[in-house]
Structure formats: C-alpha cells, structure tokens
Amino acid sequence: MSPEQARATLRDADCLYSRDAVETAIDRLAERSAQVLKDRNPLVLGVMNGGVVLMGGLLTRWSFPMQVDYLHATRYRGGTRGGEQLHWLARPQTPIQGRTVVIVDDILDGGITLEGIQAFCEEQGAEKVYSVVLVEKANPERDPAITVDFAALEVPDRYVFGYGMDYEDYLRNAPGIFAVANQ
Template identity: 45%
Template structure:
C-alpha cells in the first residue's frame, strides 16, 4: 500500500497535470451521449446503474439529460482500491441495488480502459437475468490492451493512453471532482 498523500502533493499533481478535455468539452460529450441513449432507449424503462465510485459523476451529470422513465440504482465493483494499477481480482463492495430480471440495464461508468472490471459487471448483470445490458462511458482510453469480450454502446470521448483523472476518475482516490479531464505529468 502506498503512503498517504499530503495536500501539497495533491495540489502539485493538479498544478503539473496536462488538461486533456475542458469542462465544456465534457459537457458536449455528455449531451451527445444523452441524445444517443435517448434515441435507443426511449421505449425501454431501463434500470440505470452508475458504477461507484468513478461512474458517480458521469451518472449524476448524464441522468438529468435522459428524458424517459428509468429507475436508477448503484453498484460498486473495483480492481484498483486507491492504487494506480489494477489487481487481477474483482472486488464487489456493493452488489446491484435493484432487481434487473427481464429488464434492460444501462451501466454508466467513467472510463473504458482495459475493460476487465466493466466486462465482469456486464456478465454479472446477464447472469442476474437482465434482458439486455448496454454500457455508457464518458471516456475511452485509446490503446490496444482492451478486453475484446466487451463492446461499449455509448462513448463520450476518446483520450490518449495516460493516467487520467477528473470527472469521476481519480488520482489515488483524489481529484474525482475536477471538472475537466487531466493527465498526470509523466504517467
């Protein structure tokens, strides 16, 4: 486990970070995602799950833009536990909060990096009887290490293959609240 970060260290990370996407670009991406989701799901009455913790910000900003009836739930599955690299095991901290049997399910998350966690979440929803499972992510990290078993249905924007934070994505547990998308200097 890493040493706790100080306020000065965290402020230095932000000061040195490269801004990849502005708050306005994030808003535009969310608007485009919402339009695509509304078109595809307007007749579904889905259960929409935000994946905690990262998907909280994306879901919170996306849900008010969806103009059809839906139920909103939450779940928390992670492989990172505050570190910058994931372990191989999926850890469930909160199972799905609403029954999804014979329902269309939309999973909202912050980022599609390699996709291993999200792939396991989708499989779990299918095993719990979901009629259809769709996925929406704010950020797609562009690289060739993707889990090929997973296709993302709605993507807000692409970013380069760096350690990114902001808009729900964290730097060692912090800076999820940053309004734009930033890359850590040197990572």
C-alpha cells in the same frame, strides 16, 4: 497522496478536455443514448465511485422513464493499477431479471471491471445490457472484443483523472479531464 501532492498533480497535469468540452460531450452522449433507451424502461446502474459524475449528468439530461440503482465493484482499491479480481463492495438492490440494464461508468480502460459487471447482470437475467462511459482509453493491451455501447470522449493511453476518475483517491472533482504529467 497528501492534499498538497494532489494540488501539485493537478497543477502539473495536461488538460485534455476543459469543463465546457466535457459538458458538451455529455450533452451529445445523452442525446445518442436516449434514442436507444427511451422506450426500454431501463434500470440505470451507476458504478461507484467513478461513474457518479457522469451518472448525475445523464440523469439531468434524460427525460424518459427509468429506475436508478448503483453498484460498487472495483479492481483498484485506491491504487493506480487494478488487480486481477473484481472486488464487490455493493451489489444492486433492484431486481435485474428481465430488465434492460444500463451500466454507467467513468472509463473503459482494460475492460476487465466492465466485463465482470456485464457478466453479473447477464447472470442475474438481464434482458439486455448497455454500457455507457465518459471516456474510452486508447489502450493497446485491451482485448478488442471488449467494447462499450456509448462513450462521450476518447483519451490517449495515459493515466487520466477528473470528472469522476481519480488519481490515488483524489482529483475526481477536477474541472475537466486531465492526464498525469510525464506519463
């Protein structure tokens, strides 16, 4: 995709949530999740690259003690369809053993990536693992057993981008949440 194609994709896309609507949803998400996490001294793991925007938003809204680290695990590798295997680019450096871990990611779609990251944290001895995402997609193909603990918004079963979510490695910085046109 070229920058010109990215501009055209954004121009033609359907805006599902404006910047203001997303920020309000993140406010509510931070309040709900803080009630559960505030006394747990969590290790908060941001999933790169998609989770970076939500992670930043939550860190500025949460006022309880925590440690922060990141990981980079993907199935997409810049494409619009994920492969079967989770590809690790970076694992957390902070010890997970005995910790409450909070995974912060952009989207729950098929759930395979999130499920793999949760399994990794459990294998490393996490006491409890919570998942927080910006959007939960209404994906009829997702195993109903795969869920998240906290989601800010719901989106239809369309390809979405913005606020950390990409379209062919572009548009993570779109000022809202958009769905690709004609999908």
